[in-house]
Amino acid sequence: MAVNKKFLVFPRTFYLALLGELNRGGSLSASLRPSRVYREVAGEKLPRICGGGSPVSAGFCDILKHMKLILASNGNTIFNLLPKIVDQPINQLKIGWVTTAAKGVEDLTYLKTHRQIMRKTGWNFAEIDIENKSPKQLKKIFADKDIIHIEGGNTFYLLKAVRKTGFDKIIKELIDRGVTYAGTSAGSYIMCPTIEMSTWKPKPKPRFGLKDLTALNYVPFLLSVHYDPKNKELLKKAIRNTEYPVRILTDGQALLIQDDKVTFIGRGKEVKLK
16 A cells, blocks of 8 residues: 655544544545545645535544644654744643653663753653553643653553553543644654564563553554664664554654644654665
8 A cells, every 4th residue: 555654644533533423423425434535635635634515523623633743763852843843932831741661761861861951941841650540640630731741761661551541542632632742762652553663673672561562553654763874774674574654763853743744853864764
């Protein structure tokens, strides 16, 4: 199946919204049924999908219009780019900084550095560990947040905690109401269809008992972050063996997902491997 890698409609949010239409008694033309949407609407902008005569509601179109994700390779990229893509001065926004993935790694130097940067620059953030919290507690914690920033660390540990706590559902609710999602490394990986790219390493990472690598599926491609040219051949082999398109980011780079399109942002050129 050929897919335009630059502009893509996002399957999870899109399909959930379509199902919502059907549950409300709506109907969909053949051109807007999910299988055709994924094959043929990639590359179209919202006015065509949601314009006059469309069988989907304005509420559905608003979900796609207001979804804003920034998926970065490293934390410094978030600190440099996030203030440029939000609608207000960053220090006027409340940020929920989720550091749970850091519990799966030994060296926490990066976490200390990121904390210091946010304090120094006046970001209004609350450091949050989602583990061992109920959905009710998480809803309360994030009720007033404008941005959710999921920090890097061990992707397996993070995804396991996201599933166990029901935080995947909280993330959907936050995005649906217009909260900006910022992911760093592991926080970016969990938004992909799977986290299989976490296994594309010369040295295996601890999996903490996680067997099902299915992720949250907000974007229809995989990410490979912290790109190092010395791992080029290993990565090329992995890309040949996966069923998904793969986007590669070096530190200093990110993808901005907004208004049904994906935009590469950051330093230098995007890495393309064949």
